[in-house]
Amino acid sequence: KQEVTQIPAALSVPEGENLVLNCSFTDSAIYNLQWFRQDPGKGLTSLLLIQSSQREQTSGRLNASLDKSSGRSTLYIAASQPGDSATYLCAVLYTGGFKTIFGAGTRLFVKA
Amino acid sequence: GAVVSQHPSWVICKSGTSVKIECRSLDFQATTMFWYRQFPKQSLMLMATSNEGSKATYEQGVEKDKFLINHASLTLSTLTVTSAHPEDSSFYICSARMAGSSYEQYFGPGTRLTVT
Numbered sequence: 001k002q003e004v005t006q007i008p009a010a011l012s013v014p015e016g017e018n019l020v021l022n023c024s025f026t027d028s029a030i031y032n033l034q035w036f037r038q039d040p041g042k043g044l045t046s047l048l049l050i051q052s053s054q055r056e057q058t059s060g061r062l063n064a065s066l067d068k069s070s071g072r073s074t075l076y077i078a079a080s081q082p083g084d085s086a087t088y089l090c091a092v093l094y095t096g097g098f099k100t101i102f103g104a105g106t107r108l109f110v111k112a
Numbered sequence: 113g114a115v116v117s118q119h120p121s122w123v124i125c126k127s128g129t130s131v132k133i134e135c136r137s138l139d140f141q142a143t144t145m146f147w148y149r150q151f152p153k154q155s156l157m158l159m160a161t162s163n164e165g166s167k168a169t170y171e172q173g174v175e176k177d178k179f180l181i182n183h184a185s186l187t188l189s190t191l192t193v194t195s196a197h198p199e200d201s202s203f204y205i206c207s208a209r210m211a212g213s214s215y216e217q218y219f220g221p222g223t224r225l226t227v228t
Contacts, residue, residue, distance in 0.1 A: 100217060
């Protein structure tokens with residue numbers, strides 16, 4: 001079964017701290033992996049998209065890595081800010097069926 | 113960047129009535145659109161996948177007669193919740209996939225449905 005798991009489910013850190021969010025997937029036959037941010041009651045905002053042939057992508061303070069062989073991706077957030085508080089979702093597009101499977105998300109709270 | 117809109121952003125309806133939610137890709141053509149449902153503090157559950165001009169493919173457990181999906185054009189898909197009940201109250205999000213090499217999905221802002 002194609003699944004996506006995110007750890008931890010929730011995380012609280014002080015402002016300024018660097019942090020890592022984890023995503024694991026069960027099948028290495030993926031087309032791409034996408035990280036999203038969701039604020040309460042809002043839709044999804046795409047943060048980073050990593051193609052299966054890529055190892056990492058960077059945008060500002062965000063860096064996402066992809067290791068297909070181990071079925072893992074990490075989202076690194078540098079110098080966290082209170083405005084980073086949100087739920088971060090990992091989504092994997094598997095080549096079989098071309099369906100995007102979402103993880104349950106990590107709820108991040110950055111304390112001022 | 114690619115923008116997807118949804119209308120309405122929130123709606124309250126009475127039990128037994130039907131509600132239509134629109135999803136539009138504003139600046140690109142979407143060959144495939146997806147409808148998701150999200151319960152509080154849970155992740156997104158894929159309801160159905162629709163390709164322009166063909167019938168939607170529903171996920172297991174999703175009633176196709178209750179959640180009617182129409183993908184009439186390359187920029188518009190609609191979800192109609194028929195004979196709504198309070199348990200249909202949820203956050204509904206659509207996304208659109210642009211044809212191309214990245215297959216990146218662009219998400220709408222979501223629609224909050226409350227059935228009283």
